Amino acid sequence: MAETLHVAVRTLHVLGMVVLLGGAGTVWYVARRDGRGGGSDTASSLATGYEWAFWGALGVMVVTGVGNLGALGAPGPETRWGTILLVKLALVAVFVLGSLVRTVAIARIDAEEGRPGPASVPFYRRAYGATTAALLVLVVLAEVLAHG
Amino acid sequence: MAETLHVAVRTLHVLGMVVLLGGAGTVWYVARRDGRGGGSDTASSLATGYEWAFWGALGVMVVTGVGNLGALGAPGPETRWGTILLVKLALVAVFVLGSLVRTVAIARIDAEEGRPGPASVPFYRRAYGATTAALLVLVVLAEVLAHG
């Protein structure tokens, strides 16, 4: 039973990351592709959908992440493992704050322009490129913590 | 060194799944959303991009998956772990065959209709819904194998 719960928590943690990283990567890819063509409708409508999904998935990540930490009986902060975890937690904190800015900016773009013009494409590209990069670093840190 | 390699292999395996599942989920979500609205341009252009990414990521998944199996020194097929692995491998085989059909169908839709009409939306929805569902099952099996 505790086994099953633990596997479920881990699975949810991975699926949460799939939503966060897969979504950010997709929006980034579409914004890059559209930037060359001209239009930004696809990127914009995907971005708005992503922001909704993002905060749901982030909640799942936080709660399953902490749950994992508890179930593992994490080593202390003075160990090598603990240092990496501290780095990861700090990066998570920065990432969450940055994502708040990103979502608020997206909501502003949606509100101000009925249909976002091509002027917002560079912003999409930068914002989702940075989000993707930060999440990639977090995945690497998570793998190091899980198996390193 | 071997440690680092193993973590890199695991990370690639997770990132490959992010591409496969994140992408399939996104196309499915967009096809569902567009189906109500009418147009299918976004779903179609995303789907074509996804199929390119899919086969690259699948190769990464296969090679890192087998690499993992080797590095783990997998238990034999008669254990409970081995039975789950066999189920997973069989599902992977079916999934790969099904994905081949899906990609060929997408290539046909792209080739036949200059701009895919709304008639293809139900196909997108079914195809990517099934892909997403199969990948979800594979993730659960993978988590059970990794930590169960």
Next chain:
Amino acid sequence: MAEADRRLLVWTLASFHVAGLTVGFVLPAYASGGLSDVLPEFGTVLGFLGYAYLWVLSFLATRWVLTDEVLEATLVGAVRPVILRGSAGGGLVGLATLLGPLLLLTIQDLLSGPSNPAGIALILAIGSGIATVVGLAFGLVFTLLDLTAVRIAGRAVPDGAGTEQTKTEATVKSPADSESVGERR
């Protein structure tokens, strides 16, 4: 702002408050070495329920804080309304965070008649006061964080989405806005 965008903001800020609070607790708690002892005893399911409870409280409070008037006022640069309301919302969340679980734990005792009503009432009053003040403080901190994010986002978005411009555009464009947004979702 169109209704759809307000809903996205409420959803985002409510989720951010709980996630930020959790990370903001776990980080120093782990760094100080105390978390490793406490966390395993907490229980996974209990943790999930607690998080969900906090999220619902945060959602209700954020929605209450972020009325159309407060949002409009904030976007044109007035910070007083949102800070006042945000702190008050935080206080309510703090109070509910204490009372909800407490009620759940003591419901049986309360129904069977408490042994010392006056003593319990006193302890409850003191506890509620502390919880409200702590909630107020957190509400203030998070409101300031939200405001900072709004400021930075305003600068990050292209074509200088200034505050005055926003006001007029939001007023003029409002119907077209909500139409196209609704169409896209």
Next chain:
Amino acid sequence: MAEADRRLLVWTLASFHVAGLTVGFVLPAYASGGLSDVLPEFGTVLGFLGYAYLWVLSFLATRWVLTDEVLEATLVGAVRPVILRGSAGGGLVGLATLLGPLLLLTIQDLLSGPSNPAGIALILAIGSGIATVVGLAFGLVFTLLDLTAVRIAGRAVPDGAGTEQTKTEATVKSPADSESVGERR
């Protein structure tokens, strides 16, 4: 079919052939219990390189098999050209799979002059023959799998994308097709 779609098909089929071959080997090998002993000795990096080598071979062969003519013929229902060419491509891949690593392993011996040229040539000839025949067989199997997938896909796609219709449409629409595809990518 437009050029972009042919490229997607080549990329997809080449990747499928290697992935399918690998899964098709690992599944029975693991079920029989032999894999657990062999695999750990194989080495991760060597496995990656081998996979990449096979992929390149598969890509070259698939691109060689899937010329415009073969593809057109297949789409109107003629299976002979693709089966013949597919099997031949498989044979070439089999041969290259043997010779590539072999050359790499024996390059030093070859340069310093082999001790028994005639014996080596004989062994090489036999080995090449076996590798080619095995490759032919796999080429045939995978070509049949590909054809089955094309058939099923033809039925799954809406508005009955029949074979004759495809031919004419592909001819008539070709310029518009490649334009819009290029624009979308």
